[in-house]
Amino acid sequence: xxxxxxxxxxxxxxxxxxxxxxxxxxxxxxxxxxxRQDPGLGLRLIYFSYDVKMxxxxxxxxxxxxxxxxxxxxxxxxxxxxxxxxxxxxxASSLPPPPNYGYTFGSGTRLTVV
Amino acid sequence: xQQGEEDPQALSIQEGENATMxxxxxxxxxxxxxxxxxxxxxxxxxxxxxxxxxxKHSGRLRVTLDTSKKSSSLLITASRAADTASYFCATDPTIxxxxxxxxxxxxxxxxxxxxx
Numbered sequence: 001x002x003x004x005x006x007x008x009x010x011x012x013x014x015x016x017x018x019x020x021x022x023x024x025x026x027x028x029x030x031x032x033x034x035x036r037q038d039p040g041l042g043l044r045l046i047y048f049s050y051d052v053k054m055x056x057x058x059x060x061x062x063x064x065x066x067x068x069x070x071x072x073x074x075x076x077x078x079x080x081x082x083x084x085x086x087x088x089x090x091x092a093s094s095l096p097p098p099p100n101y102g103y104t105f106g107s108g109t110r111l112t113v114v
Numbered sequence: 115x116q117q118g119e120e121d122p123q124a125l126s127i128q129e130g131e132n133a134t135m136x137x138x139x140x141x142x143x144x145x146x147x148x149x150x151x152x153x154x155x156x157x158x159x160x161x162x163x164x165x166x167x168x169x170k171h172s173g174r175l176r177v178t179l180d181t182s183k184k185s186s187s188l189l190i191t192a193s194r195a196a197d198t199a200s201y202f203c204a205t206d207p208t209i210x211x212x213x214x215x216x217x218x219x220x221x222x223x224x225x226x227x228x229x230x
Contacts, residue, residue, distance in 0.1 A: 004156075031216065042202065042222035043157075058217075090156055097216050100145050100206055102159030110154070 003027075006091050006106035013113050019078040021109050023091030030096050032074035033103065034058075034066065037088040049074055050096065081113045118146075118203040118221030126227045133190040135224040137203030138183075144206045146179055147218065148188050151200045160188075160201075193228045200225050 007022035025032065031050055035043040035058075045058030047066040055066050063085060067075045074093075078085055088110050092103040121136045137146070145164045149157040163170045163179045163186065170177045176189040190197055204218040 033217075035220070040222060043220035045217065045219070048217060088154075092157075094216055097144075100162060100164070100216055102147050102149075102162055103157070103204075103218065104159070105149075105156035107156045108154070 004093050004104050004106040006109050008109050011111045013081050017081045019081050021076040023074045024072055025093040029093035031094045033092045034076045035090045083113050086113045118205050120221045120224040124225045129230050133193050135188045135201050137186045139205045146186050147204045149202045195228050198228045
């Protein structure tokens with residue numbers, strides 16, 4: 001069964017800590033994405049990557065960075081965690097078009113910053 | 115920015131009834147997709163409809179797309195308690211970036227509750 005695996009389901013970190021969220025996919029997908037999900041705001045794109053060592057900013061990149069050293073792994077980094085980064089973080093991957101495919105999501109990491 | 119807006123925000127029905135959710139969007143799209151999310155979990159891809167299609171079926175799911183009105187609907191027929199979840203529409207923009215593409219924009223979702 002193909003899957004996207006996020007390393008932690010729940011994470012509690014302190015303000016100011018550097019936080020790493022890991023995402024690994026076993027489907028040989030070129031495209032990988034990081035979203036955060038907040039009540040009433042839906043999913044918002046933080047960063048995405050179309051290839052190894054390639055990254056592009058999404059709609060809300062401030063306070064985040066990413067790393068993609070290998071095709072299967074896409075890491076989200078919170079440089080200095082703040083309480084407003086408490087959220088559900090979702091990683092996804094997909095094949096590039098054409099044709100267009102849907103995303104495969106991980107189970108999510110619920111991050112609490114205290 | 116939110117491209118898709120689902121309506122209603124919440125929907126409660128009895129098992130066996132049909133559930134209809136609507137999605138409106140603002141800009142041109144290449145395709146529109148629907149996803150399901152069980153509480154506290156990741157999203158699962160349900161169905162994709164291309165901009166040149168008007169209707170698509172998958173099992174108990176029926177999706178329509180009206181590009182002139184920039185709207186889509188998801189119909190779940192003969193609903194079951196297991197259909198209880200949040201449902202999101204996601205739009206794929208017209209412009210396909212070289213070497214990439216399919217950067218989806220998600221709506222805020224419809225929470226569906228199916229009661230026994």
